[in-house]
Amino acid sequence: MAFQWFRSFLPFSLYSTSLATACNILQDLSHTMVFAGFFKSNPLPYTAVSKDEVEADSLLSPPLEGQQPYNRASRTRIILSHAATFLIAVLFTSAILIISHPSSLLKTTAAPKTKYLHCGNSTAEARAQGCVFDVLTNMWVPEQCWDREGTEEFMRTAPWQGYDHQDGKRMLTLDEMSERVGRDRLGPDPTTPPYWTPLREHVIHCALMWQRQHRGFIGGIGKKLDFHSLSYQHTLHCSRSLVHMAGAGEKTPDPLDKIAIKTWVGFSDCEVEV
Numbered sequence: 001m002a003f004q005w006f007r008s009f010l011p012f013s014l015y016s017t018s019l020a021t022a023c024n025i026l027q028d029l030s031h032t033m034v035f036a037g038f039f040k041s042n043p044l045p046y047t048a049v050s051k052d053e054v055e056a057d058s059l060l061s062p063p064l065e066g067q068q069p070y071n072r073a074s075r076t077r078i079i080l081s082h083a084a085t086f087l088i089a090v091l092f093t094s095a096i097l098i099i100s101h102p103s104s105l106l107k108t109t110a111a112p113k114t115k116y117l118h119c120g121n122s123t124a125e126a127r128a129q130g131c132v133f134d135v136l137t138n139m140w141v142p143e144q145c146w147d148r149e150g151t152e153e154f155m156r157t158a159p160w161q162g163y164d165h166q167d168g169k170r171m172l173t174l175d176e177m178s179e180r181v182g183r184d185r186l187g188p189d190p191t192t193p194p195y196w197t198p199l200r201e202h203v204i205h206c207a208l209m210w211q212r213q214h215r216g217f218i219g220g221i222g223k224k225l226d227f228h229s230l231s232y233q234h235t236l237h238c239s240r241s242l243v244h245m246a247g248a249g250e251k252t253p254d255p256l257d258k259i260a261i262k263t264w265v266g267f268s269d270c271e272v273e274v
Helices: 002-009 012-041 051-060 072-100 102-109 123-128 148-157 174-178 199-217 232-246
Strands: 114-118 131-134 139-142 195-198 259-263 269-273
Touching: 123 131, 131 174, 139 269, 148 199, 195 199, 199 232, 199 259
Parallel strands: none
Antiparallel strands: 114 269, 131 139, 195 259
């Protein structure tokens, strides 16, 4: 009855460890008892000892006062008593740890649960999934993984310049840009027109994307980032673009004002703890 009550509070891992320890002790005891039984059933050959040898042995090893003859049964009882005491101590200590720190034990064994979030492959699906258009990444992103602070900083740093055509004659609204979907999971759709941005916007975009990644790495955002923001391929794209622009040797008065970046909107996804 008491054992069943204790077992209900004992985690499987500690219970298994204690049980394994008990089995090892019992195995050692069985070996000891078998060893003793072997000599009992198979006595060693006896050779008579001379009187001189007996006297010499008694002089070297005088009997202690009150010494009792050797008793094998008493030795076995002592071993069993020590083993039982050890097992009780182990179980009692485990019970104290569980009762005093139940939450900490659960935290070290329980893995966090996650949930996969996505935005589909159309703006209608994205809205239905509760996604938002993130102009910094040009992506529809699950709101739970959206870095609002980074997007707002992007809007303050570079007043948005998204154009309908490379000639830069008509600027688009954010809603219009969010509908220029041309990138699904298979790549850009050539039938959907992109929107165009200046090179200056692309430089700021890359810089703030790296800031977002770093803040996400150190936990400054307080949430998991979407997979596009974490993409190493995008980091390669940005870094190579900046290196190319730095050494391009443009002859225009301000090459960063050249409208040269075409953009399609896509859909990102992420995984959050639940």
